Amino acid sequence: MATPLVELKDISISFGGVKAVDHVSLDLHAGEVVGLLGHNGAGKSTLIKILSGAYQKDSGEILIEGKPADIRSPRDARRFNIETIYQTLALADNLDAASNLFLGRELTNALGFVDDGRMEAETAKIMARLNPNFKKLKEPVSALSGGQRQSVAIARAVYFNAKILIMDEPTAALGVHETAMVADLIQELKKQGLGIFLISHDTREMLELCDRVSVMKNGQLIGTERVEDVTEDDILSMIIMGKKPEAA
Amino acid sequence: MSRNSDDFEAAIKPPTADTVAEFAERKGAIARLQHALHVNPALVPLFVLLVSIVLFTLLLGSRFLSPFALTLILQQVQIVGIVAAAQSLVILTAGIDLSVGAIAVLSSVIMGQFTFRYGVPVEIAVAIGLAFGTLIGSINGWLVAVMKLPPFIVTLGMWQIVLAANFLYSANETIRSQEIEENAPLLQFLGSTFKVGADETGRGGATFTYGVIAMVLIFAFLAYALKHTAWGRHIYAVGDDPDAAQLSGVNVKFTLISVYAVTGFICAIAGWALIGRIGSVSPTSGQLLNIESITAVVIGGISLFGGRGSIMGPLFGALIVGVFTLGLRLAGADAQWTFLLIGALIIGAVAVDQWIRKVSA
Numbered sequence: 001m002a003t004p005l006v007e008l009k010d011i012s013i014s015f016g017g018v019k020a021v022d023h024v025s026l027d028l029h030a031g032e033v034v035g036l037l038g039h040n041g042a043g044k045s046t047l048i049k050i051l052s053g054a055y056q057k058d059s060g061e062i063l064i065e066g067k068p069a070d071i072r073s074p075r076d077a078r079r080f081n082i083e084t085i086y087q088t089l090a091l092a093d094n095l096d097a098a099s100n101l102f103l104g105r106e107l108t109n110a111l112g113f114v115d116d117g118r119m120e121a122e123t124a125k126i127m128a129r130l131n132p133n134f135k136k137l138k139e140p141v142s143a144l145s146g147g148q149r150q151s152v153a154i155a156r157a158v159y160f161n162a163k164i165l166i167m168d169e170p171t172a173a174l175g176v177h178e179t180a181m182v183a184d185l186i187q188e189l190k191k192q193g194l195g196i197f198l199i200s201h202d203t204r205e206m207l208e209l210c211d212r213v214s215v216m217k218n219g220q221l222i223g224t225e226r227v228e229d230v231t232e233d234d235i236l237s238m239i240i241m242g243k244k245p246e247a248a
Numbered sequence: 249m250s251r252n253s254d255d256f257e258a259a260i261k262p263p264t265a266d267t268v269a270e271f272a273e274r275k276g277a278i279a280r281l282q283h284a285l286h287v288n289p290a291l292v293p294l295f296v297l298l299v300s301i302v303l304f305t306l307l308l309g310s311r312f313l314s315p316f317a318l319t320l321i322l323q324q325v326q327i328v329g330i331v332a333a334a335q336s337l338v339i340l341t342a343g344i345d346l347s348v349g350a351i352a353v354l355s356s357v358i359m360g361q362f363t364f365r366y367g368v369p370v371e372i373a374v375a376i377g378l379a380f381g382t383l384i385g386s387i388n389g390w391l392v393a394v395m396k397l398p399p400f401i402v403t404l405g406m407w408q409i410v411l412a413a414n415f416l417y418s419a420n421e422t423i424r425s426q427e428i429e430e431n432a433p434l435l436q437f438l439g440s441t442f443k444v445g446a447d448e449t450g451r452g453g454a455t456f457t458y459g460v461i462a463m464v465l466i467f468a469f470l471a472y473a474l475k476h477t478a479w480g481r482h483i484y485a486v487g488d489d490p491d492a493a494q495l496s497g498v499n500v501k502f503t504l505i506s507v508y509a510v511t512g513f514i515c516a517i518a519g520w521a522l523i524g525r526i527g528s529v530s531p532t533s534g535q536l537l538n539i540e541s542i543t544a545v546v547i548g549g550i551s552l553f554g555g556r557g558s559i560m561g562p563l564f565g566a567l568i569v570g571v572f573t574l575g576l577r578l579a580g581a582d583a584q585w586t587f588l589l590i591g592a593l594i595i596g597a598v599a600v601d602q603w604i605r606k607v608s609a
Contacts, residue, residue, distance in 0.1 A: 054495055075497045090495035092485040094555045103485055104497030106478040113476040140286070156496075 003066040005030045005195040006164055011050060011060035020046045022219040028195040035210035036199045037239055043219040044199050048166050052084040053077035083162035087169045089153040093142035098123040100141055101156045126155045146173035168199045183209055203235050217242040285604045289549045289557050292600055293564035304575035311578055315445055315454035325570035326459040327518050327525055331537050332544035332562040333466045334514035337507045339545050341487040342554025343399035348515045349537030350410035355381040356519035357414055360423045360529030363432045370432040378516045385512020389505035418531040425527030438462055439524020459521035471559045483507060487554030547597045
């Protein structure tokens, strides 16, 4: 089998004596969607924030394409082509869509000044793809609806040719139609060979979108299953009971 | 549907999506005003400035509306204006700098003492003073960004430390204006004047000092940097939401440290201009600069919550204070009326800010 795109090996992190992530190992292959499920506080978001550079692990190892990766900040993660859509979206509310899309990696002209014209044009281009109704390019993103803000965050993650995409509750703020668009987007990105970590509470949605699902509880990995091998009830019992279903 | 690698927009775009209803901008006049102010937050102080100039002109006539009086206002606000420019940067990051005045004064004392006590060439003494301001600013920035201490506390402490160091180091001695004029005129450079349109006897006309020019240049430079550099955009992003900025890949620590360092540098320039303005190097001058600069920034419409406001606002804010001060003095009013009205303006400005914030709600 090919080298996994990402290997998380034996990752642990504690916050003041609470083991938020407790010796968890996961892998992700190119063109694969791996879902992370579990209750609030199970450690899904924390685990994923270690990969995206927001938190630093206490122990364990991250391998990207088989090589050890030292990820200490979101900037580091980006160098490994890891892009993240955070649950909180991580948008600067008073800046417009283009400024947010390019925040931290602004397009500049020959003199080193930010090139607003080009950034706006690029933003208009990608927003036209993601959310054709999106017109408020010049408004601060605080003036946008939840779905529009979400599409800005998604645009920011997919614009920069990510190899590894982390989506933390990407459809939480979206309506039915927009949720379907995100599902289509995930399929499309998968075809392009991206590896995607997806976090959601919606078990049914996860079984549709993911190739494998991993269930976490109290910071520990309960198990990782191929979606075709399990039912929704199996997953729910893993989430709630914290154990794999008995082989029938 | 064709599915080449670049065609995924076709996959995610439902065939009818292009013609979905567009929401035309149908807003009332109030909402449009609110929006205009949100986009151009310096409009309010500019409006107040123009109205106050018109009012004092109606009241005082040409005694007030003369090139001489108007440029006198510029001279009177130059120090506060320069410090307010520096303060704006810090407040845009949702911080506050109480040590600005102390940094300015100690920088000016260092420029003077190095020249007169140690015999350092005056150019180098000025450079050392500017470097000192930058250093103190960097320490503030490091304490805020790396040690994660609240800016109010850091700069409250630094204010006391720098001010005490200022009195200890200078031994509370003033370097007299005459002495500076004879031996080190460069120290007074920013106070030197030139006139435009004066009559033959040199009376009247517009009088500018290089300190006024420096103030305008600093505002112009910062306005450009905030709008057209990544650094400027990061300042707004950090003030807006430091966590989001960090997750977006902004180097929050560097941004904060650089902001406080630039603030210290600009305060040292204000210290230099202070020598020009009062002629002497006095360790007791500039005591109110921190409060006055915060006043100008708040009246200038920069949000104390960070991330919002235009750098030109504090320039207008400082000028509003200058117009009220001179106008009321020319009108023969008690100086306390100035403070009373400025107090009302501060509260009014924050009320307007809160109202503008609702545009996002």
